[in-house]
Amino acid sequence: LTTKPPSGTRDFLPADIRRREHVVGVVRRVYEQYGYEPLETPAFENIETLLGKYGEEGNKLIFKILRRGEHEASGHADLALRYDLTVPLARVVAQYQNELPKFFKRYQIQPVWRADRPARGRFREFYQCDIDAIGSTSPMVEVELLSAVSDVLETLGFHDFRVLLNHRRVLAGLLQTSGIPGHQHETALVALDKLDKIGESGVTSELATRGVQEFAASRLVETLKKILASGPADQASATNRSRLGTLGTIFASTPYEAAAQELDEIVQMIASTPAANRVFVEPFLARGLSYYTGAIMEIAVPDLAGSLGGGGRYDNLIGMFLGRDVPACGFSLGLERIIVVMTERGMFPGVVANGAADVMISLWSADSRADALTLAGELRRGGLRVDVYPEADKLGKQFKYASSRGFGYVTVVGDDERRAGTVTIKDMTTGHQDSVARALAADHIRQRMTNAREDAR
Amino acid sequence: LTTKPPSGTRDFLPADIRRREHVVGVVRRVYEQYGYEPLETPAFENIETLLGKYGEEGNKLIFKILRRGEHEASGHADLALRYDLTVPLARVVAQYQNELPKFFKRYQIQPVWRADRPARGRFREFYQCDIDAIGSTSPMVEVELLSAVSDVLETLGFHDFRVLLNHRRVLAGLLQTSGIPGHQHETALVALDKLDKIGESGVTSELATRGVQEFAASRLVETLKKILASGPADQASATNRSRLGTLGTIFASTPYEAAAQELDEIVQMIASTPAANRVFVEPFLARGLSYYTGAIMEIAVPDLAGSLGGGGRYDNLIGMFLGRDVPACGFSLGLERIIVVMTERGMFPGVVANGAADVMISLWSADSRADALTLAGELRRGGLRVDVYPEADKLGKQFKYASSRGFGYVTVVGDDERRAGTVTIKDMTTGHQDSVARALAADHIRQRMTNAREDAR
Numbered sequence: 040l041t042t043k044p045p046s047g048t049r050d051f052l053p054a055d056i057r058r059r060e061h062v063v064g065v066v067r068r069v070y071e072q073y074g075y076e077p078l079e080t081p082a083f084e085n086i087e088t089l090l091g092k093y094g095e096e097g098n099k100l101i102f103k104i105l106r107r108g109e110h111e112a113s114g115h116a117d118l119a120l121r122y123d124l125t126v127p128l129a130r131v132v133a134q135y136q137n138e139l140p141k142f143f144k145r146y147q148i149q150p151v152w153r154a155d156r157p158a159r160g161r162f163r164e165f166y167q168c169d170i171d172a173i174g175s176t177s178p179m180v181e182v183e184l185l186s187a188v189s190d191v192l193e194t195l196g197f198h199d200f201r202v203l204l205n206h207r208r209v210l211a212g213l214l215q216t217s218g219i220p221g222h223q224h225e226t227a228l229v230a231l232d233k234l235d236k237i238g239e240s241g242v243t244s245e246l247a248t249r250g251v252q253e254f255a256a257s258r259l260v261e262t263l264k265k266i267l268a269s270g271p272a273d274q275a276s277a278t279n280r281s282r283l284g285t286l287g288t289i290f291a292s293t294p295y296e297a298a299a300q301e302l303d304e305i306v307q308m309i310a311s312t313p314a315a316n317r318v319f320v321e322p323f324l325a326r327g328l329s330y331y332t333g334a335i336m337e338i339a340v341p342d343l344a345g346s347l348g349g350g351g352r353y354d355n356l357i358g359m360f361l362g363r364d365v366p367a368c369g370f371s372l373g374l375e376r377i378i379v380v381m382t383e384r385g386m387f388p389g390v391v392a393n394g395a396a397d398v399m400i401s402l403w404s405a406d407s408r409a410d411a412l413t414l415a416g417e418l419r420r421g422g423l424r425v426d427v428y429p430e431a432d433k434l435g436k437q438f439k440y441a442s443s444r445g446f447g448y449v450t451v452v453g454d455d456e457r458r459a460g461t462v463t464i465k466d467m468t469t470g471h472q473d474s475v476a477r478a479l480a481a482d483h484i485r486q487r488m489t490n491a492r493e494d495a496r
Numbered sequence: 497l498t499t500k501p502p503s504g505t506r507d508f509l510p511a512d513i514r515r516r517e518h519v520v521g522v523v524r525r526v527y528e529q530y531g532y533e534p535l536e537t538p539a540f541e542n543i544e545t546l547l548g549k550y551g552e553e554g555n556k557l558i559f560k561i562l563r564r565g566e567h568e569a570s571g572h573a574d575l576a577l578r579y580d581l582t583v584p585l586a587r588v589v590a591q592y593q594n595e596l597p598k599f600f601k602r603y604q605i606q607p608v609w610r611a612d613r614p615a616r617g618r619f620r621e622f623y624q625c626d627i628d629a630i631g632s633t634s635p636m637v638e639v640e641l642l643s644a645v646s647d648v649l650e651t652l653g654f655h656d657f658r659v660l661l662n663h664r665r666v667l668a669g670l671l672q673t674s675g676i677p678g679h680q681h682e683t684a685l686v687a688l689d690k691l692d693k694i695g696e697s698g699v700t701s702e703l704a705t706r707g708v709q710e711f712a713a714s715r716l717v718e719t720l721k722k723i724l725a726s727g728p729a730d731q732a733s734a735t736n737r738s739r740l741g742t743l744g745t746i747f748a749s750t751p752y753e754a755a756a757q758e759l760d761e762i763v764q765m766i767a768s769t770p771a772a773n774r775v776f777v778e779p780f781l782a783r784g785l786s787y788y789t790g791a792i793m794e795i796a797v798p799d800l801a802g803s804l805g806g807g808g809r810y811d812n813l814i815g816m817f818l819g820r821d822v823p824a825c826g827f828s829l830g831l832e833r834i835i836v837v838m839t840e841r842g843m844f845p846g847v848v849a850n851g852a853a854d855v856m857i858s859l860w861s862a863d864s865r866a867d868a869l870t871l872a873g874e875l876r877r878g879g880l881r882v883d884v885y886p887e888a889d890k891l892g893k894q895f896k897y898a899s900s901r902g903f904g905y906v907t908v909v910g911d912d913e914r915r916a917g918t919v920t921i922k923d924m925t926t927g928h929q930d931s932v933a934r935a936l937a938a939d940h941i942r943q944r945m946t947n948a949r950e951d952a953r
Contacts (some may be wrong), residue, residue: 040544042591042817045575048538050588052595053602056534072876074853074883077513081505081621082539082577082607083559087497102540105560105573107611114571116562118502120539131507134499138509140901142886144852145510150539154564164538175886179865183884186869190876311869360499395601396531408636412643412768419529419647426531427640429599429632444597 047163133360171369212295394445421481504620590817628826643769669752851902878938
C-alpha cells in the first residue's frame with residue numbers, strides 16, 4: 040500500500056499550511072476592504088455544467104466521477120470535479136438571481152482539479168483565489184479589480200510586479216486590420232501569445248505553420264513592433280500613452296476604436312488607485328480561455344516564467360446558464376505560484392516558522408498529571424499556546440523534545456514547587472530558569488516572549 | 497442546463513460562509529491553544545488507500561474517479577474522494593514518519609464526500625473538523641482531546657452539552673461476561689448502540705433478531721440496567737463514580753479490568769480541565785467505525801437527535817499503512833450540525849449579519865470616477881470596507897441600493913464638495929447627513945460606527 044499522495048497532489052504539513060494561511064489571510068482581508076463577499080461552491084458539479092466550457096483540451100482535463108450504486112459498473116460518469124471557479128460562479132449567478140444583489144462582487148478561495156500531466160510547479164490539485172464583479176459593463180469594474188489585486192500583492196510585500204493589460208477586441212482588430220480572416224483568429228492568437236518567449240521571428244514562423252498567409256503575418260508583426268517600440272517600456276504612463284496613441288491611429292474609424300478607447304479609460308482611472316504605475320498595455324497578451332470578451336489582464340514578476348494571476352471580462356458566459364447575458368469581469372490569483380515566489384525570496388515573516396506551542400508542560404510523575412492539566416488550563420486562559428508532554432519521563436528527554444519542536448518555554452512543577460505554589464519556567468532559547476508564583480506564570484512567559492521579540496529587532 | 501448544485505451538495509452564499517468562518521475561527525484558535533498543528537491532504541486518494549477501511553457499507557459510499565486519458569472509456573476508477581480525515585492522516589503519518597514529531601498532534605478542517613442518499617441534514621459534501629494525537633498510549637491524550645473539544649463548544653456558546661464516554665474493551669467485556677461469543681459482538685453492538693432510542697425491550701428483541709441467544713441478551717440488558725441505574729444521571733462525578741464502581745465489580749479479576757481502570761483514570765483527570773462535569777460514562781455507547789480499539793466518545797446536546805461529534809482511540813489503523821502499530825486517538829466535530837444548532841438557537845453574534853461594506857461611494861457623473869476611486873482608496877487606508885457604485889446614476893437609486901445591501905454609510909462628492917475639499921456622508925440607518933473635510937472622512941465614519949455599536953448595547 041503506497042503512502043504517497045496521488046500523483047500531482049500534495050500533503051500540506053503544518054509549515055506549508057501556515058504559509059498558505061498567511062497569504063490567504065491577506066487576500067481575504069484586502070478583498071473584504073473592497074466590498075467583495077465570500078462564496079463557496081461544491082467540489083464537484085453535474086458533468087454537463089463543466090463540459091464544453093473550457094475548449095476541447097479542457098474537456099480532457101476534467102476529472103470525472105463514476106455514477107454510484109448499480110450504475111457504477113457501467114462506467115458512466117455523472118459528476119466532475121471543479122476545473123475553475125468561474126463556471127461554478129456563472130451557475131450560481133443564474134441559480135440565485137433573485138437573491139443576489141444587482142452588482143454582485145464575490146471572492147472565492149478553493150482548490151480546483153485538472154488531470155494535467157504533473158510537472159515541476161504544475162499540480163492536479165491547486166488553489167485559486169478569484170474575485171469577480173457581476174452586473175456592470177463599466178470599466179470601473181476592471182479598475183477596482185486591478186486595484187484590489189495590486190493591493191493584495193503590495194500587502195504581501197511584492198514591489199516589482201507588472202499588470203499586463205489588453206483587450207480581446209483590440210486583438211481582433213489587430214488581426215483583422217492585418218488581413219487575417221476571422222476563422223484564423225483563434226489559432227493566430229496562440230502564436231501571438233508567445234511573443235515575449237519566442238520573439239518576432241518565432242511568432243512569424245509559427246503563424247506560417249498555423250496556416251496564416253505570409254503577408255498578413257508579417258503585417259501583424261510589423262504593427263506589433265510599431266506599437267511596442269513607442270515609449271520607454273519601464274514607465275507605465277508614458278508607455279501606455281504612446282501605445283494607445285498608436286492603437287488609436289491604427290483603429291481610427293474602424294469598429295475597433297471603442298475597444299482601444301476602453302483601454303484608455305481603464306489606464307486613466309488606474310492612476311487614482313494603488314495599481315498606478317503598475318499597468319502596462321501589452322498588445323500581444325492573449326490569454327487562453329475562450330470565454331473572455333473584453334479587457335484581459337495578467338500579473339508578471341521578473342523571476343517567474345508564468346504569471347501570478349490573470350483575468351478579464353466575460354460578458355456571455357453567464358448567459359449560457361441564464362438564457363440572457365449578464366456582464367461580468369474577474370481575476371484569479373495563483374496561490375501556489377505566489378507561495379513559491381515568496382518562499383524563494385524569503386518573504387514570509389518569522390511568525391510562520393514558529394513552533395506549535397509557546398510552552399510545554401513537562402510531566403514529573405503519573406501522580407502529577409491532574410496538576411499538569413490544571414497548569415495547562417491556567418496558561419491557556421492566560422493567552423498562551425500550551426502543549427502537555429503526555430507521559431511521565433526523564434526531564435532531560437522532555438527538554439530535548441521541547442527544543443526539537445521549537446517550544447520556547449518548559450514548565451517544571453516538582454514536589455517542592457507544588458508545596459511552595461510556584462512553577463519553574465525554563466527559557467529554551469537562553470537556558471535561563473526562573474521560579475515564579477503559579478498565578479504569575481502566564482504573565483511571566485508572555486513578558487519574556489515580548490522582550491525576546493524586541494531584542495530580535 | 498440545470499443551475500442547481502449537484503444533489504446532496506450546497507452552494508454557500510456570503511452569509512453562510514460568514515457563519516462557517518465564525519465557527520472555524522473559534523475551532524482553529526482553541527486547537528492552536530492546545531498545541532495542535534494544521535494539516536491538509538488532497539481531496540482524492542489512490543482508491544486502494546480508502547477501500548476496505550470503512551466496512552462494506554462504507555465502500556459503497558465512496559465516490560470513485562475515472563482513470564484519465566485513453567482509459568476513461570474502460571470505466572476503471574483509480575482515485576476516490578476523501579471519505580473522512582482519519583484514513584488520510586494514517587497515510588500521512590506513515591509517509592512522513594521521519595519528519596513528524598514523536599507526539600504529532602494535528603487539526604484538519606476540510607470537506608469529505610459520501611455518496612449517501614441525501615436527506616434533511618445529510619449531505620454528500622460536508623466539513624469535518626478533526627483533532628488527533630499520534631504516538632502515545634497515555635490516557636492524558638484522551639483527556640486533552642476532550643478538554644479541547646469542550647473548550648471549543650464553550651467558546652462558541654454551548655453550555656448544555658454532554659460528553660458520553662465508553663471503551664471498546666468495556667463493551668467487549670460486557671458482551672463476553674453476558675455470554676455472547678466473540679463472533680456475535682459486532683452485530684450485538686449495533687443493537688446495543690440503540691438503547692437510548694428503542695429502550696431495553698427494543699434492544700432485547702433486536703438482539704434476538706440478530707441471533708443472540710435469549711439468556712445472553714437478557715443478561716446483557718440486566719447488567720446495563722444495573723450500571724445505568726446507579727447514581728443520579730445529572731451529576732457527572734457521582735454518576736461516574738457509581739457506574740465505574742459497578743463496572744469494577746463486574747470485571748473484577750477478568751481481562752477487562754484494565755479497560756474500566758482506564759476509563760476511571762480519564763474521568764479523574766477530566767476534573768482538572770474545562771470538560772469537568774461534562775463527561776458521563778455511558779456503557780451502551782458503541783460508535784460505528786470499526787477501527788476503534790480503546791476509549792470512545794461522543795458529544796450530545798438535548799435538541800439534536802444525532803451527535804455534534806465523536807471520536808476515540810484507534811491504535812491499529814496506522815499499522816495498516818506503516819507495518820507497525822502506532823497509538824492514536826482522535827475526535828471529529830461535525831461542523832454542519834454545530835451550525836444548524838447555533839442557527840436554530842440564535843447563537844451567531846451580530847457581526848455575521850453585517851453588510852458587505854461599511855461605506856459606499858456614490859457616483860455623481862462619469863467625470864468624477866477618478867475622484868471616487870481616490871476617495872475609496874483613502875477610506876480603505878483608513879480601515880474601512882468600501883464599495884464603489886460602478887455606474888453614474890440617479891442619487892436616489894444609489895441610496896436605495898446601499899440600503900438594500902446593508903451598507904451603513906454613503907459618501908456624496910458633488911461639484912460644491914469637490915471645490916470645498918469636503919465630502920457629504922449620509923448615515924443610512926438614521927438618514928443624518930454631515931459635511932466633513934476629506935482628510936477626516938474615515939475617522940468620522942469610524943467614530944459614528946463605534947457610537948452606533950455602543951448605542952446598540
